[in-house]
Amino acid sequence: MTRALIADDERLMREQLRARLAEVWPELEIVAEAKNGVEAVALTSAHKPDLVFLDIRMPGMTGVDAARQIAQLPTDDDDDAAGWPGCEVVFITAYDQYAVEAFEQGVVDYVLKPAERDRLAVTVERIKKRMAQRSRDRDDAPPLAAHTPDMQQLLQRLAVQLNPNAPPKLKWIQATVGQQIQMIPVEDVLFFISDEKYTRVQTATLEALIRKPIKELIDELDMDLFWQIHRSTLVNTRAIAGVSRDLRGRQLVSVKGNPEKLEVSRSFTGLFKGM
Missing domain, CATH: 3.40.50.2300 (Response regulator)
Known part of the structure; x- marks a missing residue:
């Protein structure tokens, strides 16, 4: 039922x-x-x-x-x-x-x-x-x-x-890199990956951490620029190089400027249907 x-x-x-x-x-x-x-x-x-x-x-x-x-x-x-x-x-x-x-x-x-x-x-x-x-x-x-x-x-x-008075979408990410705080342009971010406490911010040249979960970033980022491919992952659409499958049949997103492959959860596999 x-x-x-x-x-x-x-x-x-x-x-x-x-x-x-x-x-x-x-x-x-x-x-x-x-x-x-x-x-x-x-x-x-x-x-x-x-x-x-x-x-x-x-x-x-x-x-x-x-x-x-x-x-x-x-x-x-x-x-x-x-x-x-x-x-x-x-x-x-x-x-x-x-x-x-x-x-x-x-x-x-x-x-x-x-x-x-x-x-x-x-x-x-x-x-x-x-x-x-x-x-x-x-x-x-x-x-x-x-x-x-x-x-x-x-x-x-x-x-x-x-809510027309809501704040504008994020243009910069304030993140911790080593012992420093850096301002990272949002368009430079290749992807965001969250765990329980932190979210990793990855660009082509650096990796940083912020204390903000994916569900908050979805509210604050321009979702014309970022796709959610997993409950814990957002990827910059301009950075997607391709999609492949591993031996277990899982979809993996290749990202320009980074060797890491991002797993697409089953809920989001339809995004790349036919690829």
């Missing part, structure tokens, strides 16, 4: 969507409901649903910010989340021309408030088709929308629209 979570700060909207879903997808199980973005992230982490419906505008943490955090939750590429491949995301929105035009590009599905049965049925069929494809061929299935550059770029644009 497919399991879903609904997040909307309006109780009547949650009830209405639940009722409409029962009509067009009676087999769907609603495992939890959230009143805001913070709850949505926490409940997604706890229940590990297949599908999350997120209202774009919620108090505290918007649905856009929640989607970005949900995309960073551990999946079955990680030992602590075995069996959960991540989830589909569907945005709930009142009519908003910019958002609807963006969603119509096919990056992610959306539901207009109030949810209409016929339009919701179209969304449900799209989701079922993608889920069936991933179930049939996990090794060569399309990535979840949340794990694509198009989705990351869309979320970044929507975040700016929702």
Whole structure:
């Protein structure tokens, strides 16, 4: 049975969507409901649903910010989340021309408030088709929308629209190199790799450390320039030299100006489909 979570700060909207879903997808199980973005992230982490419906505008943490955090939750590429491949995301929105035009590009599905049965049925069929494809061929299935550059770029644009006073994207990285602090131009960074405490900043000429996790960098960097290829790795698209496979079938990204090969996690392998 497919399991879903609904997040909307309006109780009547949650009830209405639940009722409409029962009509067009009676087999769907609603495992939890959230009143805001913070709850949505926490409940997604706890229940590990297949599908999350997120209202774009919620108090505290918007649905856009929640989607970005949900995309960073551990999946079955990680030992602590075995069996959960991540989830589909569907945005709930009142009519908003910019958002609807963006969603119509096919990056992610959306539901207009109030949810209409016929339009919701179209969304449900799209989701079922993608889920069936991933179930049939996990090794060569399309990535979840949340794990694509198009989705990351869309979320970044929507975040700016929702919060026009947000600080501009990073142009410089202040990092520790030996005993010194250096200012590194973002465009010079080949890739970022995080562990639990630090993130390594790699350029063609130096390696540095910063105390900032990947999920924060995604909010602060221009995602037109960087692709996430692993929960712990961002790579400069201009630095990608090619993609190969090792003996275990894992995709490895070669980077210009550096001999290291970066592993692409299973959640992101669809980025390089056909390569």
